[in-house]
Amino acid sequence: MLRVRVIPCLDVANGRVVKGTRFVDLTDEGDPPTLAERYAVEGADEIVFLDIDAAPDGRGTLLEVVERTARRAFVPLTVGGGVRSVTEMRDVLRAGADKVSFNTAAVRDPGLVRRCARRFGSQAVVVAIDARRRSGPDDPSGGWEVVVKGGREPTGLDALAWAERAVAAGAGELLVTSIDRDGTGAGYDTPLLRAITDRVHVPVIASGGASGPDDFVAAVRDGGASAVLAASIFHRRRHSIADVKAVMAAAGIPVRLVIGAAR
Secondary structure (H helix, E strand, C coil), X not given: CCCCEEEEEEEXXXXXXXXXXXXXXXXXXXXXXXXXXXXXXXXXXXXXXXXXXXXXXXXXXXXXXXXXXXXXXXXXXXXXXXCCCHHHHHHHHHCCCCEEEECHHHHHCCHHHHXXXXXXXXXXXXXXXXXXXXXXXXXXXXXXXXXXXXXXXXXXXXXXXXXXXXXXXXXXXXXXXXXXXXXXXXXXXXXXXXXXXXXXXXXXXXXXXXXXHHHHHHHHHCCCCCEEEECHHHHCCCCCHHHHHHHHHHCCCCCXXXXXXXX
16 A cells, blocks of 8 residues: 655745635745745655635746745645646746646636646646535535635536546546635545545545644545645644654554654
């Protein structure tokens, strides 16, 4: 079995890392390159950098910040936000990203996923799915709807159907965020994760709601996730990456334990 990845997320607005609840009420959490370097030293398997203002503002990715971040963190880097073309994906990869994540642009133009996968390979293409329960935050009976533009705009698109379509178009990985759980500390939406992982053959990254190591275990055991992503619990040092991995390993989940990693 492949090792499960633990991934800190840098949500970047105006060049700074921020964090909020359900994508609003943002607070400043620090400098992206500084945090990326810290997480690489502490045992992160990858880092995700999301330029959360790019789509709502209609601009491209902050390439200069991406370049500085990539120079400081010697682990794989996924960058999302503001990439709307093959050329822009090329520019982000040249800035130091290993993979590029598409969200709003992919929903608007699903052919973009296919074109980028054809040019750079599916392994470099991640489709991020921000999903909200149709019938309320604790009731999965109505399914999940895709929202875009940083959670601001509903699409009417079924999240499970979109996951299948994105993979068919060439996505090599899915980053699935529960808008209902994001920043709440209520745990990952494992029914959402399981519904998607049962339908696709590519790795799924769980995002939204982690409050402690047990949530990471549940995302893998109950949700079928191949990787687990979190932000505030790492930014605010509520738990270290090493502690999370130790609990996951004790639960029988294969992870890359880093000897001597900062705790």
